[in-house]
Amino acid sequence: MEFVRATIEDIDDLAKLEFESFASPWTKEQYLYEIQNNEFATIWLLKENDKLLGYIDYWLLFDQGEINKICVLKEMQGQGLGSKLMQKALDDLYKNGAFSLTLEVRVSNEKAIKLYEKYGFEIKVRKKNYYSDGEDCYMMMKLLGGI
Secondary structure, eight states: OEEEEOOGGGHHHHHHHHHHHOSSOOOHHHHHHHHHTOTTEEEEEEEETTEEEEEEEEEEETTEEEEEEEEEOGGGTTSSHHHHHHHHHHHHHHHTTOOEEEEEEETTOHHHHHHHHHTTOEEEEEETTOSTTSOOEEEEEEEOOOO
């Protein structure tokens, strides 16, 4: 397995995995913007033999990091790939001076919440009716104390 930065050549694979994984998936255009135009965005792909196993998309805005998406192929879940992606992002954000890191997660996504708590994230706020289907989200935060 290897980590590679996403490029426009990865858009179709990203969009396919996104569509299969999320109730409100991002479009190809949103990923194209992240890769080509968003100077704050980083998308790391986890691949094996050129097959996309998962990805993490995050922003670094000065000293504040924000995780936008973390996703692992359904048949590969439960094998520690989410942890590998999270550790990659944490290492990168810390190295680049992030002081804190936030994310939003559906209150029903117990697997993801457990992963985030494992890495020291704490629930700070519950946002009511956050998602288009009316589900609430938790805003979680972790202090990194970057360099």
